[in-house]
Amino acid sequence: MSLATTMDRVIETDVLIIGGGVAGCVAAVKASEQGADVTLLEKAATKRSGGAAAGTDHLATIPNGDVTAHHIVAQVCGEGVYPPIRDKQGLTDPNLFYLVYRDARERLEELESWGVKMRWDDGDHYWIPSRRTGGMTTIRLHGLQFKPQLAGAVRKRSVRVLERTMGVELLRDGNRVVGATALNVRTNQFIVVKAKATIICTGMAQRIFNPEDGAPWKFKMMYHWCPTGAGDAHAMAYRAGARLVNMEFSSWYSRLLDDKTIMFGSMTDGDGLSTRIVNAQGEVVSPHAFMSLERYVEEEAAGRTPLYFDVPSNPEDHWLKREIATADERTISLKYRKERGWEYDTHRWELHGTKALALTKFMAGIVVDETCRTTLDGLYAAGDCVQAGGAMTGAIATGFVCAASAVEFAGRAGDPTVDGTQVRDIRQQVFAHMKVENGAEPLEFETKIRTTCERYTGIFRSAGKLQEGISRLADVRKDWLHRIAATNPHELMRALDCHNLIDLAEIHLRAALKREDTRASFFRADFPERNPEWDNKVIFVYCSEGELVLETGELPRLKPEYSRVELEQLEV
Amino acid sequence: MGVQPPIKIDYQTCTGCRICYNLCPMDVFGWDDEIDMPTVPYPGECWFEGVCVMECPERSIDIRLPLSNW
Numbered sequence: 001m002s003l004a005t006t007m008d009r010v011i012e013t014d015v016l017i018i019g020g021g022v023a024g025c026v027a028a029v030k031a032s033e034q035g036a037d038v039t040l041l042e043k044a045a046t047k048r049s050g051g052a053a054a055g056t057d058h059l060a061t062i063p064n065g066d067v068t069a070h071h072i073v074a075q076v077c078g079e080g081v082y083p084p085i086r087d088k089q090g091l092t093d094p095n096l097f098y099l100v101y102r103d104a105r106e107r108l109e110e111l112e113s114w115g116v117k118m119r120w121d122d123g124d125h126y127w128i129p130s131r132r133t134g135g136m137t138t139i140r141l142h143g144l145q146f147k148p149q150l151a152g153a154v155r156k157r158s159v160r161v162l163e164r165t166m167g168v169e170l171l172r173d174g175n176r177v178v179g180a181t182a183l184n185v186r187t188n189q190f191i192v193v194k195a196k197a198t199i200i201c202t203g204m205a206q207r208i209f210n211p212e213d214g215a216p217w218k219f220k221m222m223y224h225w226c227p228t229g230a231g232d233a234h235a236m237a238y239r240a241g242a243r244l245v246n247m248e249f250s251s252w253y254s255r256l257l258d259d260k261t262i263m264f265g266s267m268t269d270g271d272g273l274s275t276r277i278v279n280a281q282g283e284v285v286s287p288h289a290f291m292s293l294e295r296y297v298e299e300e301a302a303g304r305t306p307l308y309f310d311v312p313s314n315p316e317d318h319w320l321k322r323e324i325a326t327a328d329e330r331t332i333s334l335k336y337r338k339e340r341g342w343e344y345d346t347h348r349w350e351l352h353g354t355k356a357l358a359l360t361k362f363m364a365g366i367v368v369d370e371t372c373r374t375t376l377d378g379l380y381a382a383g384d385c386v387q388a389g390g391a392m393t394g395a396i397a398t399g400f401v402c403a404a405s406a407v408e409f410a411g412r413a414g415d416p417t418v419d420g421t422q423v424r425d426i427r428q429q430v431f432a433h434m435k436v437e438n439g440a441e442p443l444e445f446e447t448k449i450r451t452t453c454e455r456y457t458g459i460f461r462s463a464g465k466l467q468e469g470i471s472r473l474a475d476v477r478k479d480w481l482h483r484i485a486a487t488n489p490h491e492l493m494r495a496l497d498c499h500n501l502i503d504l505a506e507i508h509l510r511a512a513l514k515r516e517d518t519r520a521s522f523f524r525a526d527f528p529e530r531n532p533e534w535d536n537k538v539i540f541v542y543c544s545e546g547e548l549v550l551e552t553g554e555l556p557r558l559k560p561e562y563s564r565v566e567l568e569q570l571e572v
Numbered sequence: 573m574g575v576q577p578p579i580k581i582d583y584q585t586c587t588g589c590r591i592c593y594n595l596c597p598m599d600v601f602g603w604d605d606e607i608d609m610p611t612v613p614y615p616g617e618c619w620f621e622g623v624c625v626m627e628c629p630e631r632s633i634d635i636r637l638p639l640s641n642w
Contacts, residue, residue: 054622054623219615219620220616221618331622333622340642
C-alpha cells in the first residue's frame with residue numbers, strides 16, 4: 001500500500017522546518033528566497049509563537065563599537081554569558097558562536113528589509129549598555145509586533161505553513177533524515193512530510209522541571225521561555241540517532257518571586273541599567289542583577305534572605321524606562337502589576353532561586369557544526385536547541401545559517417525515500433493513546449517527570465539520588481507511558497509531549513550521573529570540586545538501536561582563521 | 573458565581589472572531605460550535621503571557637494573576 005492511501009496527507013518538499021518561532025521563521029524566509037520549496041510546521045500559530053510570542057524588548061549581544069565578535073566569543077565560551085554559569089572553558093564550540101556574532105549586524109539590517117522594525121522613531125537603533133560585554137551591544141526594541149512582522153515576512157513568501165501541527169518523529173533512510181511525521185493538534189490529521197533536508201528548531205528544553213513558581217498541577221505552565229515545546233527537537237533528534245551534548249547541565253537563575261511574567265530582562269536590563277541585589281539586611285550581595293548560585297546559598301544558609309532588587313538605588317527615571325520596556329514585551333505584566341498595587345519605584349521586588357528551570361541555554365543541545373548540520377545527513381538545527389542559537393540574536397543567526405546549508409544539501413541530495421513500515425508504526429503508536437482505557441491524564445504523567453527531576457537532579461546531585469531517579473523514571477516509562485490517555489487532539493499533543501519529556505529526563509539524569517565533577521552550572525554534592533579529569537571534556541548522548549549511549553569527547557577549538565591575537569591572549 | 577479560573581471571557585462583548593482561539597500559544601481555548609464562541613477547556617496550561625488579552629479586538633478577555641504568584 002502506498003503512503004498516500006494510508007496517511008491523511010503526504011507532502012513532498014525541499015526543506016522541512018519544524019518549529020515556527022524566530023529561528024524557524026527566519027529559516028523559512030531565507031530558504032524560500034533561495035528558491036527552495038519550503039514547508040514550515042508550527043505547533044501553535046506563527047504570528048504569536050515561540051520566545052517572542054508576546055513581544056521582545058531587546059536584542060542582546062550585537063557587536064558594536066569596540067566590542068567585536070571576538071570579544072563576545074571569548075566571553076560567552078570562556079567566562080560565561082550569565083554569571084551563574086561561569087567557567088565554560090571547553091564546554092562550547094566557539095566556531096559557531098563566532099559565526100553567529102560576526103554577521104549579526106548585517107542580519108538585523110536584512111530583517112528590517114523584510115518589514116521587521118527595530119529602529120526607534122528617529123530612524124536609529126537605540127543602543128544600550130550591556131554589563132555582560134561592557135559595551136553598547138544591546139538594542140532596545142519596541143518589539144511588541146516583532147513576531148507578527150516576522151511571521152508576515154514568511155506569509156509573503158511562497159512557504160507552505162502548517163499551523164497547529166507538531167513534528168512527531170524524524171524519518172530516516174540510512175544515516176540520512178528524509179522528513180518527518182507530523183500531527184495536527186486540532187484535527188488529529190496525521191501527516192507525512194518527505195523532505196530533501198530538514199531543519200529542527202523548537203526552542204528550550206525546560207518542562208522536565210517545575211515552572212518558576214513551582215506550581216505542580218494547577219496553572220502549571222508558567223515558564224520563562226515558551227513552554228509550547230516539550231524539547232521536541234532535542235527528543236526527535238535523539239531518537240533519530242543525532243548527537244546531543246551537555247545534557248547534564250541545568251540552569252539556575254535568580255528570578256523575581258513576585259511576578260515571573262514581568263520579564264527578567266525588562267525589570268533589570270530593559271534600558272541597560274542592571275539593578276543591584278541586596279539581602280534582607282540591606283547589604284549589597286551583587287553590584288548588578290546577577291549573582292552566582294554559591295552566593296545565593298551562602299546568603300540563605302546565613303539567614304540573610306530574602307534577596308531583593310535594590311530599587312531605590314536606581315536613577316529616578318528608571319521606573320519609567322522599565323514601564324516602557326514592559327509595554328514592549330508582555331504588556332499583560334502592566335495589568336498584573338496594577339492589580340497587585342506594585343509600584344516599580346518602591347516595591348521590594350524579591351528574587352529567588354535554588355531550583356533548576358531548564359537545560360542550560362547556550363550549552364545543552366543538539367550538536368551542530370558551523371553549517372548548523374547535525375550529526376545526521378540532511379538534518380539541521382537552529383535556535384535555542386543548539387549551542388550558539390540561544391536567544392534572539394542566536395535564533396536569527398542560526399536561522400540564516402541552517403537555511404543556506406539545508407538549501408545547498410537539498411540541491412545536491414537525491415529524492416528522499418520514506419520507509420512506509422516506519423511511518424505506519426509511528427502512526428499506530430501515536431493513536432494508541434486515543435484507545436487507552438483507565439489511563440492517566442498526560443499532565444499527570446508530566447508532573448511525575450517534573451517532580452522526579454526536581455527531587456533527584458534539581459541542583460545538588462549525588463550518585464545515589466541520580467540512580468534512584470533513573471530507576472523511578474524507568475518504572476514510570478514501563479508502567480505508564482503506554483497508558484497515557486488522550487480523548488481529543490489537544491490531549492494527544494500533550495501525550496506526545498510526554499514521550500519527549502521522559503526521554504529528555506532520562507538523558508539528563510544519566511549524563512549527570514556520568515559527570516563526576518562540579519563546574520559551570522553543574523553541581524555534584526559527592527564531587528563538590530572541579531575535577532581536572534573533566535577539563536575540556538563533554539558528554540555526547542545519542543540513541544543507538546533504542547539504547548541510550550553516553551560518550552565522552554571534546555568539542556572543537558576556535559579555528560585559526562577565526563582567531564586573532566586578542567583571542568589567543570584570552571585563551572579561548 | 574463559583575470558581576473562576578484565571579482566564580475569563582466576557583460573552584456580552586465577545587464577537588466570536590476566533591483570534592484568541594487561533595493565536596493562543598498554549599492552545600488553552602476551545603471552540604463551541606453551537607454558540608460560535610470560544611471556550612477555555614485547558615486553563616491550567618496557560619502561560620500567562622497575555623497574547624489573548626493583547627490581541628482581542630473587543631477587550632473581552634481578562635486574565636488575573638494566579639494565586640501561586642500572589
